[in-house]
Amino acid sequence: MMLVGNVFVCFITAFSCFTLLELAESKLPQEEVDALQQITTTMGAKYWRFNNDACRIEMVGVTEKPPKGAQSNTDCECYFENNTVCHVVKLMLKGYSLPGLLPPQLVKLPYLREIDFAYNYLNGTIPPEWASTKLTYISVLVNRLSGQIPKELGNITTLTYLSLESNKFSGILPIELGNLINLQTFRINDNNFNGTLPDWVQNWKQLRRLEMHSSGLEGPIPSNISQLYNLNELRISDLNGPIQEFPLLRNMTGIVRLYVESFIIKYF
Ligand SMILES: *[C@@H]1O[C@H](CO)[C@@H](O)[C@H](O)[C@H]1NC(C)=O
Ligand SMILES: *[C@@H]1O[C@H](CO)[C@@H](O)[C@H](O)[C@H]1NC(C)=O
Ligand SMILES: *[C@@H]1O[C@H](CO)[C@@H](O)[C@H](O)[C@H]1NC(C)=O
Ligand SMILES: *[C@@H]1O[C@H](CO)[C@@H](O)[C@H](O)[C@H]1NC(C)=O
Ligand SMILES: *[C@@H]1O[C@H](CO)[C@@H](O)[C@H](O)[C@H]1NC(C)=O
Ligand SMILES: *[C@@H]1O[C@H](CO)[C@@H](O)[C@H](O)[C@H]1NC(C)=O
Secondary structure, three states: OHHHHHHHHHHHHHHHHHHHHHHHHOEOOHHHHHHHHHHHHHOOOOEEEEEOOOOEEEEEEOOOOOOOOOEEEEEEEEEEOOOOEEEEEEEEEEOOOOOOEOOHHHHHOOOOOEEEOOOOOOEOOOOHHHHHOOOOEEEOOOOOOEEOOOHHHHHOOOOOEEEOOOOEEEEOOOHHHHHOOOOOEEEOOOOEEOOEOOHHHHHOOOOOEEEOOOOOOEOOOOHHHHHOOOOOEEEEOOOOOHHHHHHHHHOOOOOOEEEEOOEEEEEO
16 A cells, blocks of 8 residues: 555656656747737737746736636647747637737747637737738637738638637628638628628638628628538528528538528528
8 A cells, every 4th residue: 555655656756857847948939938028018918927938828918917707828839849949839818808909920929820819909900911820720709800801811821710700890801811721610790891702702612610690791692602511500691681592501401500690590
């Protein structure tokens, strides 16, 4: 009994020592530490403290104490150069009421894949600089972003998830977005776009979820949408007469959930 206990303690101790050693040895480059500070400043944070060794945000926001429900997170991967160098791959600053702008400085985090800046008061538009990132996931859900979607967003062909939901975006969707061939989720509901849903959405062969209710876009839905064989969830508004859409949509056997405004038309 005693022996088993001791072995167990040794094992735990050895494991902790090893983990600490690893943490102490791998480092985030100073440029990325600086970039994180610039990013949060651009977004309007007055407070910022980052633990470089642990890759952890210790303080961020417009107040010293975060608002209720605020969530922040950074993920680093540390297997670079024989596990001595780390890079930021994910950044989440959610629910902080940040009053600034979307940060062009994301380009200074070359390994960044995912950003979640939902539930803030960010205004302005999407920085064209983001064109050169390799982002796979963008969520700017519920902010005060406005203006046209820059065509440069179409350069981020790595994107699989794009949520611009609940902002004040306007204008037409730039044709360059048709280049986002890896997109699986596209959510633009509750905005002030104009024009129709363009037929180039047929390029989005991987698309599974399309939410465009109350986005400002008007009908009809392009018939090409029936070529999106992976689409299984579609949310649309009345689109000036939904009846004409139904024969088309009925043919889309892949759709599992179809909502027209808040009515569920089809749900298997
Ligand atoms: C990584 O480790 C191997 C073996 O220890 C060594 O040969 C190599 O030079 C190291 N590479 C770097 C970038 O430090
Ligand atoms: C963003 O908000 C600031 C004040 O918080 C204001 O000065 C600026 O004009 C706004 N920009 C846009 C594009 O709405
Ligand atoms: C964006 O893509 C276009 C082609 O679609 C290309 O001409 C342009 O250089 C790209 N911009 C950036 C910043 O990568
Ligand atoms: C979209 O709105 C702008 C001005 O807000 C207008 O100039 C343009 O003609 C509109 N486009 C469509 C397709 O309605
Ligand atoms: C989409 O379908 C319409 C009508 O079926 C056709 O006229 C149009 O060329 C198609 N668009 C593309 C991009 O293939
Ligand atoms: C639906 O499918 C049927 C049979 O495949 C076809 O005849 C019809 O034209 C299609 N309707 C639409 C609106 O695509």
